[in-house]
Amino acid sequence: MSILLIWAIICMTLALTFYTIGVFAERKMGTLLKWHCAVFWLGFLCDSTGTTIMGQLSGNTFSFSLHGITGLIALLLMAFHAIWATVILIKRDDQAKKTFHKFSIVVWSVWLIPYIVGLFIGMF
Incomplete structure (x- = not known):
């Protein structure tokens, strides 16, 4: 196993960890807080890094496969999610803070x- 692949796996696992903590902490607390937003950005950063490394390993070509298409959609959703969380916090929109978790769980589920598809590809 190459060192790049190990780093990619670490980055993707950190993305899962950060995103899961952020999404479920926000849901449990019932409101969006600054630290949730920071954790969403960390998850996005780790996912972007892991995706970039895996792209280098695969020859920097986009794959029109289930993994490639859903991965692109998930990465774009994560970026939109983090940006939207930031905007809500800057605007201090209390109503949006209380309902944001509904969108968060959808983005996490899509991600x-x-x-999971990547795990199966790596195993088989």
Whole structure:
């Protein structure tokens, strides 16, 4: 196993960890807080880094496969999610802070699809 692959796996696992903590802590607390937003950005950063490394390993070509398409959608959703969380906090929109968790769980669920597909691709 190459060192790049190990780093990619670490980055993707950190993305899963950060995102899961952020999404479920926000849901449990019932409101969006600054630290949730920071954790969303960390998850996005780790996912972007892991995706970049895996792209280098695969020859920097986009794959029109279930993994490639869902991975792109998930990465774009994560970016939008983190940006939207930031905007809500800057605007101090209390109503949006209380309902944001509904969108968070959808983004997290969509993100799990390419993560799980990637695990299966790596195993078989």
